[in-house]
Amino acid sequence: MKSLYPFESHFLDLDGERYHYLDEGSGEVLLMVHGNPTWSFYYRNLVISLRDQYRVVVPDHIGCGYSDKPQHYSYTLQQHVENLTALISKLELNNITIFMHDWGGPISMGYAVEKPENVKHLIIFNTAAFWFPEIPLGLRMLKNSLIGSLFVRHFNLFAWSGILLASKKTMPQKVRSGYLKPYNSFKNRVAVLGFIKDIPLAENHESYPLLKDIEAKLSRLVDHKSIIIWGDKDPVFNLGFLNEWKYRFPGATVKVIEDAGHYVLEDGIDQILPIVSDFLKNELPENSSLENIK
Numbered sequence: 001m002k003s004l005y006p007f008e009s010h011f012l013d014l015d016g017e018r019y020h021y022l023d024e025g026s027g028e029v030l031l032m033v034h035g036n037p038t039w040s041f042y043y044r045n046l047v048i049s050l051r052d053q054y055r056v057v058v059p060d061h062i063g064c065g066y067s068d069k070p071q072h073y074s075y076t077l078q079q080h081v082e083n084l085t086a087l088i089s090k091l092e093l094n095n096i097t098i099f100m101h102d103w104g105g106p107i108s109m110g111y112a113v114e115k116p117e118n119v120k121h122l123i124i125f126n127t128a129a130f131w132f133p134e135i136p137l138g139l140r141m142l143k144n145s146l147i148g149s150l151f152v153r154h155f156n157l158f159a160w161s162g163i164l165l166a167s168k169k170t171m172p173q174k175v176r177s178g179y180l181k182p183y184n185s186f187k188n189r190v191a192v193l194g195f196i197k198d199i200p201l202a203e204n205h206e207s208y209p210l211l212k213d214i215e216a217k218l219s220r221l222v223d224h225k226s227i228i229i230w231g232d233k234d235p236v237f238n239l240g241f242l243n244e245w246k247y248r249f250p251g252a253t254v255k256v257i258e259d260a261g262h263y264v265l266e267d268g269i270d271q272i273l274p275i276v277s278d279f280l281k282n283e284l285p286e287n288s289s290l291e292n293i294k
Contacts, residue, residue: 017070024055033098036158039064042101050277059084073191078210081106081107081110105127106214112221122249126237142196148196168259171266222248227252227279231261
């Protein structure tokens with residue numbers, strides 16, 4: 001595990017809960033925000049590649065990774081946004097380039113739309129920060145307390161589905177173990193189910209008003225330099241989501257990674273590393289948008 005995740009752990013106290021984060025390198029700030037059921041491990045290759053030139057900060061949401069996993073906690077979009085905002089404030093992070101994936105989209109955008117002056121660039125991987133209720137039936141079923149508790153918390157099938165379905169390539173055993181390590185018990189899977197329950201499928205859901213507010217304010221970021229890097233074989237965040245991003249950010253550079261799934265950084269890391277590096281150095285060619293990468 002140390003060979004894959006060779007980082008020093010840092011913790012921020014959030015009302016008695018330990019919020020784990022990585023803080024590697026120095027220079028311009030890159031903030032990487034993960035989703036569910038991943039953790040900071042998802043960004044490991046980007047951190048290793050970029051920490052010699054940038055300051056790379058990668059938190060684990062409460063309930064995820066090496067952060068505390070309280071059993072009675074508000075695992076809501078609002079709470080996660082507040083936690084991320086507290087970390088940014090505590091570390092005095094300025095002029096931030098935000099990387100986002102899965103739930104990292106609405107969480108990081110929840111901060112960014114309120115503080116657009118503190119955001120430099122946006123790097124968007126298979127995610128959403130707007131209401132888009134095209135959710136697969138299987139995921140909808142897991143929102144049921146009984147079914148979710150059985151399949152997500154007892155049998156850990158949601159984390160395993162990430163291993164088996166979210167990546168189009170077969171993961172090496174060490175990588176599989178890395179993803180599964182923080183979620184090795186019923187107790188430690190509390191946030192995995194919490195995120196699923198927090199998907200707002202209807203207007204009466206607790207997190208719906210905040211998500212719609214974030215959506216309404218995305219225009220505050222439309223002039224920020226941004227790139228969308230998308231795995232085209234994602235069974236959840238499909239090309240409909242990509243088209244919505246392109247509509248909302250018409251000036252963004254778009255890179256579609258062919259035959260990559262939801263865990264696009266696992267499937268396409270060799271293609272993505274030079275793209276990200278060139279983007280950060282402002283070296284992408286003008287005509288690079290909408291180019292598919294095999």
